[in-house]
Each structure stands twice: as structure tokens, then as C-alpha cells.
Amino acid sequence: MKILTDEELAQVLDKDIFRRISTAADKLGVDCYVVGGYVRDIFLERPSNDIDVVVVGSGISVASELKQMLGRKARLTVFRNFGTAQVKFRDIEVEFVGARRESYSHDSRKPVVEDGTLEDDQNRRDFTINAMAVCLNSDRFGELVDPFDGIYDLEDRIICTPLDPDVTFSDDPLRMLRCIRFATQLNFHIEDETFAALERNAHRIKIISGERIKDELNKIMMTPTPSRGFVDLQRCGLLNLILPELAALDIVEMRNNRGHKNNFYHTLEVLDNVCRRSDNLWLRWAALMHDVGKTRSKRWDAVAGWTFHNHNIIGAKMVPAVFRRLMLPLDAKMKYVQRLVDLHMRPIVIADEVVTDSAVRRLMSDAGDDIDDLMTLCEADITSKNEVRKKRFLENFRVVREKLTDLKEKDYKRLLQPCIDGNEIMEMFHLRPCREVGTLKQTLKDAVLDNRVPNEREPLMALLMEKAREMGLA
Structure with missing residues (x-):
């Protein structure tokens, strides 16, 4: 200055x-x-x-x-x-x-x-x-x-209002979000009485449209360290009113002296990690949303402790409601966020085991053009304080990326879809779109991805007929 x-x-x-x-x-x-x-x-x-x-x-x-x-x-x-x-x-x-x-x-x-x-x-x-x-x-x-x-x-480096902050925020509640946004953008602190007024007037945000809220959230998301803004939103009570799915993660539950990590602060760490790697707004939204399914999927197991099975699938299903409420785009951008939330556990599972070509081919097929962004999200998701475990995961992710590069260079993407498609299957067996068609298509796709059958018409046709006979279709 x-x-x-x-x-x-x-x-x-x-x-x-x-x-x-x-x-x-x-x-x-x-x-x-x-x-x-x-x-x-x-x-x-x-x-x-x-x-x-x-x-x-x-x-x-x-x-x-x-x-x-x-x-x-x-x-x-x-x-x-x-x-x-x-x-x-x-x-x-x-x-x-x-x-x-x-x-x-x-x-x-x-x-x-x-x-x-x-x-x-x-x-x-x-x-x-x-x-x-x-x-x-x-x-x-x-x-x-x-x-x-x-x-x-x-x-x-202080944010405060010219007049009584209660009047300022009550008159125009959008100013509460602007207060936190400016503090985040400029790396300033919110003056104590001004912050107390945020807490007292948080309920007033209900009269602000989702579109206005979305604009301020996106500006916070595009700062170098958006976690600062989301911590302030949580502390003053605004987050629970505009993004309750994220606010609900701010809990650590204990049972038999065993607790899980605070998934709210973990999420913000992942978000900041992504921001150091990418300026893609929608990848940042994927990072913010990647664990929102954990609140609904959390279960206690006497042996395993706290589990969050299928939180990625549950979280992906929650994305449209959040985007609709905040008037975020419901087009390909939302689908992109959903896909990354849904798939974000896949590279971690691969990296926790032997990294096989087959597993990487499947991941590449499912992620499509978003594979590099998915890998960026997953690398950012490694926040373990166990340095040995963290180093092993990141090394395995490096191997996954190398295999992805090799597969791209060999143009595997072109070969991942079997040369016999669903339309041909329906015509051959006189079927309409149904579960049986999906089963036959998946059989061919699995065989190609696992490299058990070359993506050529003759061997695929033989496999198709064999599977059809098992299902009583031929």
C-alpha cells in the first residue's frame, strides 16, 4: 500500500x-x-x-x-x-x-x-x-x-462499515457477503463489531436472490485462498443459510474414543490445494462439493469405525439441488461438477493398489475429456498428515498420470468403445431399449477395457452371441 x-x-x-x-x-x-x-x-x-x-x-x-x-x-x-x-x-x-x-x-x-x-x-x-x-x-x-x-x-487492513453495521447489513443484506468477499480478496480482517453484526443479521440473507449470492460466492471461489471466506461464512452463520450441505460437514463425532476428521476443514484444504493448481471455477466447485455426501453416508461400524461408503455417489446426486438453489448453470458445467464428485474416489482406489493398465483404461473411459481435472482434484484430496502414506499416494498418482499419457499417445481412447453398438444389438435380437441391451453392451465394453478381447468385429461378435445364449436371447 x-x-x-x-x-x-x-x-x-x-x-x-x-x-x-x-x-x-x-x-x-x-x-x-x-x-x-x-x-x-x-x-x-x-x-x-x-x-x-x-x-x-x-x-x-x-x-x-x-x-x-x-x-x-x-x-x-x-x-x-x-x-x-x-x-x-x-x-x-x-x-x-x-x-x-x-x-x-x-x-x-x-x-x-x-x-x-x-x-x-x-x-x-x-x-x-x-x-x-x-x-x-x-x-x-x-x-x-x-x-x-x-x-x-x-x-x-480492516473491513468495517461507515455507519452502524447493523443498519448497513440489515438495509442491504448482500453487503454481508460483500464484506466477507472483500476480506478474502484483499486478505483483510473484518473488524470485531462488524463481524458481530454479521452474526446478528445473518438471517436477513433470506431476502437475497440465489443469483446475487452465487455472484459473491464465485468471486470468493476465484480468490487465491477461498478457505478464508468460507471459514468466515461458517463462523458468522451465513453458510448454514446459503450452503447448508457444506456447513453440515463441520462436525467431529466421537464413539468409543474414535472420531473422524472434520470434513469441513478437510474440504477447504482440498479447495485451496486445487486453487494452487488451477483457475478453473468449476473444478473449484467440484472441490467444494466433493465430500458433501459424507453427512448422509456416515455410519458407525464396530470394527471399521466411522465409514462414508458411497459418499461420492450421494454427493453427485446432491449437486443439482445446490446448483438450482444458487442459480448456477444447469448445463454441461453442472454435469462436469457432478462427474468429478462421482468419480473422485476412483483414482484414489487405483493408487491404493497396484496401478494396472486395465483400471486406468476404465477410468479414462468414464472420465473422458475431464480425466486431467479429475486427477488434479484427487491429488489435491490427499491431505493426510501421515507423510509416508501421503508420499505413497502421490507417487502412485504419478504412475497413473504416466499411464494416462501412454494410453493417450497410443490413441486408446478411440479403441475404448466396442465397434458393436447398442443399436446393432437391438436390431440383432429384436429388442427395444432395455436392461438386456445394457448388459450386452457392458459385457463387450468390459472385455475391451480388460484387454481380454481385441476391439474387432469377429471376436466381439463371438462373445456377444455367447452372452446372449446365456441370457436366453439366442
Whole structure:
């Protein structure tokens, strides 16, 4: 972080776009300020493309004047219902809004808006670090207006609200998720009273749509260490309201002095491990969801202790409900997450035994194009504190990857599907789609994957007829 004087801020903002905004505001005789994230990121020395400008007066008028100055290459979009406007010029986007004050009803996050002063506008901001403003008028160009000492909160790496946090969060409960998201993105701490307000107001999140929640969760997921955000969500009670399937993993049950690991913190460790390996959002979601089936599959066995048999299958079946509730895509992205959750135990089982070509062929066939991501997830899932066991698993995973590479190079993928398909089987035995057709197809596929029969028509036909006779079909 870098503390800047007003003169230094003026130098930072000495760019064509800000000088033109300054000229437009002066021409119209209104006060004009750049605010919010752009100002915050100047001090944090972070790149920012979001330029928000507050006008004490009509933001639309200043935007229109700027458009006239920039000419035909600039595009102006006006949102009169909201009193805002946007100007796009080359790769720059500037949002204009008139300074305003807001008041809220208890059952909605949509405020009643009135014209206001700069002070009113800063009062309505979510956090002190987002409430700073820098004047763009020529006589005060570069002057910082920081009534809530946001600059010191930046310096101390603290997230807190400008006014009473209970009012801030109750008025617009989405701000609770934004609070945790900013703390996670910036690696800041949430001030104690602000965090206590998160706990007191968590129930208010129920009035926020799944789509808005999804947007904030995805931003947390795309940070370098999303576990920070999910721990805060759990601590303040929000997680149980938006992702109860994940929150339910935060338990260690003891019986006969034998307990299982805390699967919530294990999941977050796996998620962070994946984030170090990949920036794929949906692979990160697969990591977050990979063990959600453990709560429903947990059983006590007097000999084996705690077991979680088929938690991968149960977890995969839980994915659609979570995606539907959070308005996440229900297309191929959801299917991808389901597939990885379903298959995430397979490489571990292979790596716990002798790594055979047959087992790797089957895994490759079932995972398809997602095989590399599945291996990344499974390697991230090795969080054992037993270094000897961990080293053995990772070494076996290396062998699995080598075999996968060899099989790809030999174009095995092309050969994994038997050359006799289901349509031909139905035609041969005068069957409609049914269980018998599936059994015959699986018999041929198993034989090819196990390398017991070459993927050639004549030997496969012989095997097919033999199996059909056993089933009374021929």
C-alpha cells in the first residue's frame, strides 16, 4: 500500500479521461468525484478498470457532456429509472450517478432514493475503504474526501462499515457477503463489531436472490485462498443459510474414543490445494462439493469405525439441488461438477493398489475429456498428515498420470468403445431399449477395457452371441 498526498493523487489522475470529466463538470457548474473501488485500488496499487463518478447534481448531464467531448467513438447509455449513465470509450468504462441518500424497507434491499449531498452518498457506501472520494473539479483536482478514515483502515487492513453495521447489513443484506468477499480478496480482517453484526443479521440473507449470492460466492471461489471466506461464512452463520450441505460437514463425532476428521476443514484444504493448481471455477466447485455426501453416508461400524461408503455417489446426486438453489448453470458445467464428485474416489482406489493398465483404461473411459481435472482434484484430496502414506499416494498418482499419457499417445481412447453398438444389438435380437441391451453392451465394453478381447468385429461378435445364449436371447 502507498499513502498519497492530494498532489500525488492529482498526478495519478492526470489522465485524459479524468481531465475531460473535470472539464465537463466545470462547464455544467457541478461538483464531481471519482469514488469507490477505483480510489481504494489507487492506494492498494492494484489495477482497476471500474471508474465510478459521483456528481452532486445530475450524473446523466455530465455523462452526456463527456460524450459530446469524446465524439462519435464514445458510446453513451442512460438508465433514467436509476438516474445513472455509462460512457464507454475505447477500453474505458465510466459509470456516472448523482449523489443520493437512500432509505430501506425491512423486506427489500431496493432503497427509496432521493437526491443528496456528497456526504449523503458516502454515508450509504458499504465499507469505509469504499467510501473515499477524490475531487475531479479543476480547482480541487486530486483532493481526497475521506470522512470515515478509510485510508487508515486500508493501512490496517480492516473491513468495517461507515455507519452502524447493523443498519448497513440489515438495509442491504448482500453487503454481508460483500464484506466477507472483500476480506478474502484483499486478505483483510473484518473488524470485531462488524463481524458481530454479521452474526446478528445473518438471517436477513433470506431476502437475497440465489443469483446475487452465487455472484459473491464465485468471486470468493476465484480468490487465491477461498478457505478464508468460507471459514468466515461458517463462523458468522451465513453458510448454514446459503450452503447448508457444506456447513453440515463441520462436525467431529466421537464413539468409543474414535472420531473422524472434520470434513469441513478437510474440504477447504482440498479447495485451496486445487486453487494452487488451477483457475478453473468449476473444478473449484467440484472441490467444494466433493465430500458433501459424507453427512448422509456416515455410519458407525464396530470394527471399521466411522465409514462414508458411497459418499461420492450421494454427493453427485446432491449437486443439482445446490446448483438450482444458487442459480448456477444447469448445463454441461453442472454435469462436469457432478462427474468429478462421482468419480473422485476412483483414482484414489487405483493408487491404493497396484496401478494396472486395465483400471486406468476404465477410468479414462468414464472420465473422458475431464480425466486431467479429475486427477488434479484427487491429488489435491490427499491431505493426510501421515507423510509416508501421503508420499505413497502421490507417487502412485504419478504412475497413473504416466499411464494416462501412454494410453493417450497410443490413441486408446478411440479403441475404448466396442465397434458393436447398442443399436446393432437391438436390431440383432429384436429388442427395444432395455436392461438386456445394457448388459450386452457392458459385457463387450468390459472385455475391451480388460484387454481380454481385441476391439474387432469377429471376436466381439463371438462373445456377444455367447452372452446372449446365456441370457436366453439366442
